Amino acid sequence: MIEVAGLTKRFGRHVAVDNLSFNVTPGRVTGFLGPNGSGKSTTLRCMVNLDHVDAGAVTFGGEVYRSIHRPISSVGLLLDASYVHPARSGRNHLRWLAASNGIGRGRVEEVLALVGLVDVAHKRLKNYSLGMKQRLGLAAALLGDPATVILDEPANGLDPEGIRWIRDMLRYLASEGRAVLVSSHQLSEMSLMAEDLVVIGRGRLIDQCSVHEFVRRNTTSQVRVRSPQVGEILRQARMLGATIEYVGDSAVSDTALISGVSIEVVGETSAKVGAVLHELTEVTESLEDAFLAVTATEQEYRSGGAS
Amino acid sequence: MIDAIRAEWIKVRTVRVHWILVLIAIAFPVVVAALVGVFNPDPQFIFAKDVIDLVSGVSVVSILLLASLWVINLTSEFSHGTIRVTYAAIPARWKVLMAKAAIGTVVTAVVLTVTFWLAWFVGSTILSARGATTMSLSDVPDVAGMFWSLIALAVIVSWFALGLGTIIRNSPASVVVVLLWPLLIENLVALALNLAGVDSANKWMPYQAAIQAVGDLDGYSDVLGRPAAQLYFGAVALGLLVIGVGLDRRRDA
Numbered sequence: 211m212i213e214v215a216g217l218t219k220r221f222g223r224h225v226a227v228d229n230l231s232f233n234v235t236p237g238r239v240t241g242f243l244g245p246n247g248s249g250k251s252t253t254l255r256c257m258v259n260l261d262h263v264d265a266g267a268v269t270f271g272g273e274v275y276r277s278i279h280r281p282i283s284s285v286g287l288l289l290d291a292s293y294v295h296p297a298r299s300g301r302n303h304l305r306w307l308a309a310s311n312g313i314g315r316g317r318v319e320e321v322l323a324l325v326g327l328v329d330v331a332h333k334r335l336k337n338y339s340l341g342m343k344q345r346l347g348l349a350a351a352l353l354g355d356p357a358t359v360i361l362d363e364p365a366n367g368l369d370p371e372g373i374r375w376i377r378d379m380l381r382y383l384a385s386e387g388r389a390v391l392v393s394s395h396q397l398s399e400m401s402l403m404a405e406d407l408v409v410i411g412r413g414r415l416i417d418q419c420s421v422h423e424f425v426r427r428n429t430t431s432q433v434r435v436r437s438p439q440v441g442e443i444l445r446q447a448r449m450l451g452a453t454i455e456y457v458g459d460s461a462v463s464d465t466a467l468i469s470g471v472s473i474e475v476v477g478e479t480s481a482k483v484g485a486v487l488h489e490l491t492e493v494t495e496s497l498e499d500a501f502l503a504v505t506a507t508e509q510e511y512r513s514g515g516a517s
Numbered sequence: 518m519i520d521a522i523r524a525e526w527i528k529v530r531t532v533r534v535h536w537i538l539v540l541i542a543i544a545f546p547v548v549v550a551a552l553v554g555v556f557n558p559d560p561q562f563i564f565a566k567d568v569i570d571l572v573s574g575v576s577v578v579s580i581l582l583l584a585s586l587w588v589i590n591l592t593s594e595f596s597h598g599t600i601r602v603t604y605a606a607i608p609a610r611w612k613v614l615m616a617k618a619a620i621g622t623v624v625t626a627v628v629l630t631v632t633f634w635l636a637w638f639v640g641s642t643i644l645s646a647r648g649a650t651t652m653s654l655s656d657v658p659d660v661a662g663m664f665w666s667l668i669a670l671a672v673i674v675s676w677f678a679l680g681l682g683t684i685i686r687n688s689p690a691s692v693v694v695v696l697l698w699p700l701l702i703e704n705l706v707a708l709a710l711n712l713a714g715v716d717s718a719n720k721w722m723p724y725q726a727a728i729q730a731v732g733d734l735d736g737y738s739d740v741l742g743r744p745a746a747q748l749y750f751g752a753v754a755l756g757l758l759v760i761g762v763g764l765d766r767r768r769d770a
Contacts, residue, residue, distance in 0.1 A: 255601070255769070255770070259604070259608050260769065260770040261769040262767070262769060275608060276609070280520070281608060287605050289601060290598060292597075292598060293597065293599055293601055294597065294598075295594075296597065297532045297533055297534060298528075298532055302531035305527050306524045306525075306531070307524070307606055309523040309524040310520050310521060310524035311520060311606055311607075312520050350602070
C-alpha cells in the first residue's frame with residue numbers, strides 16, 4: 211500500500227507538486243496520468259526520497275522510504291531506463307544493484323531470464339536498444355521481489371510484443387498482491403493495463419478512481435442505431451428527451467447517433483414501434499478522450515493547431 | 518555499509534576506463550624508470566637514492582591519474598543518472614560516498630605500492646645491468662618515510678578528488694579542478710598572497726605542502742614538516758568531503 215499525503219515540491223517559485231494525496235492499493239495496477247510537465251516524474255522521485263519534499267509524506271506499508279532497510283526488497287523502481295552506465299554490462303548493472311541490498315547473484319540470473327535478456331546480459335549497455343534497457347530496468351525493479359512496484363513509462367521504446375509482455379507482466383505482478391503504480395503517456399495501453407487511475411495536472415490531483423469510472427464520468431456515450439425505420443425510432447427517442455445526430459445526410463440516412471438515453475431504452479423503443487434494427491451499438495469514448503477532456507485546462511505545454 | 522562497499526567495488530571493477538587509468542598509473546612511472554635506466558649516458562653516476570627520488574617524483578602523475586579515476590567514478594554517476602538508482606537502493610547517501618572513499622583509499626594504496634616498487638625494481642635492475650653502482654635500498658636514507666608519505670599523499674588526494682566531485686558533480690569540470698589545483702590554483706593563490714605581502718605563502722598551500730613533504734626535506738626550511746603537511750592537507754581534503762556529503766544530502770539527486 212502506497213499512501214501519498216499532502217506531497218508538495220517547489221523548484222524556486224514554481225510549484226511542481228501541489229498538496230498531492232492519493233493511495234495505491236495492493237493487488238491492482240494503478241495508472242499515473244498527467245500531461246507533460248504535470249509533475250508525475252517529480253512525484254515519483256519525491257516518493258523515493260531522490261528529491262526532497264517541501265511538505266507532505268509518502269509511506270510504503272506504513273514506512274517512509276528512507277527508513278526501509280534494503281529498500282529494493284520492498285519497493286521496485288524503474289524511473290528511467292537510461293539510468294545506466296553505458297560501459298557496464300547488463301549483468302554487472304544488476305549485480306552491483308543486487309549487492310547494494312544484500313541480494314545474491316542467483317537472483318540476478320533469475321530476473322535476467324524473466325525479462326529475456328540472458329543472451330545479451332554480457333554486452334555493454336551502450337549497445338542496448340531502448341526496449342532492451344526497459345527490460346533491464348524492469349529486471350532491476352523486480353530484483354528484490356518487492357511488494358510495491360513503481361514504473362515510469364515502462365512501455366517506452368518497446369515493440370508490440372514487448373508492450374503486450376509488459377502489460378501481462380504488470381497484471382501478473384498485481385495478481386500476486388503487489389501494489390503496482392505505473393505512469394505512461396500511452397493512454398490506449400493504460401486503458402488495457404491499469405484498473406485504477408491517479409490523474410494529475412499542474413502538480414495537483416484531478417481525479418482518483420477506476421479506469422471505468424473515470425471514462426464514464428468524463429465522457430458522453432451515444433447509441434448508434436441503423437434501421438430502415440430510423441425516423442420513427444428517432445421521433446420516439448426525442449419524446450424521451452434524447453439528442454439526435456444523423457450520420458450523413460438526414461434526408462436519406464438510415465443511421466443516427468442518439469445521446470441522453472440508454473441503449474436499452476433505444477432497443478425497447480425500436481421494438482415498440484416495430485422497427486427492424488440493422489445495428490444497435492453503444493459508442494463510448496476512450497480513456498484518451500476522457501483524459502483530454504479532464505486535462506484540457508491543465509496542459510503545461512500546448513501544441514499549436516495543425517495548419 | 519558492507520553492502521554499499523560491495524556495490525561500489527563491483528562498479529569500480531566493471532567499467533573498462535577505470536582499468537585503463539589504473540594501468541596507465543602503474544605503467545607511467547615504470548616506463549619512465551625504464552627509459553632513464555636505458556638511456557642515461559652515465560649510469561655509474563646514478564645511485565639508489567636518485568632512482569627513488571625519480572620514482573617518487575613521477576608517481577605524483579600516477580596519483581593525479583588515480584584521482585581522476587575517483588572523480589570520474591563518482592561524477593559519471595551524476596551524468597548517466599545512475600546516482601538516482603544508487604540513492605534509491607541506498608537512501609543513506611553518506612554510506613555511498615563513504616563506500617566510495619573506502620574503495621578509493623584501498624585501491625589507491627595498493628596501486629601506488631605496486632607502482633612504486635615495480636618502478637624501482639625496473640629502474641634499478643636496468644641501471645645495475647648497465648654498470649651502475651650496487652643498487653640497494655639500504656643506501657637510501659628515509660626510504661620508508663618517503664614511501665609512506667607518498668601513499669598518504671595518494672590517499673588524501675583520493676579523498677580530495679571525491680570531495681570536489683561530490684560538490685561539483687560534473688566530470689570534466691571536476692577533473693580539471695583536481696588536476697589544476699596543485700599545478701595552477703594554489704600557485705595563483707600563493708602569488709596573490711605574496712603580492713599582498715604574505716611571506717612564505719607557498720608553505721601554506723595544502724596540496725603543494727603535502728607533495729613537497731614526500732621528498733627529502735633536509736636543507737629546506739621553508740616547508741612544513743612531513744606529518745604537519747599531511748595532517749594539514751588531510752584536514753583540507755576531509756573538510757571538502759564533509760562539505761560534499763552535507764551538500765549532497767541537501768540536494769535533489
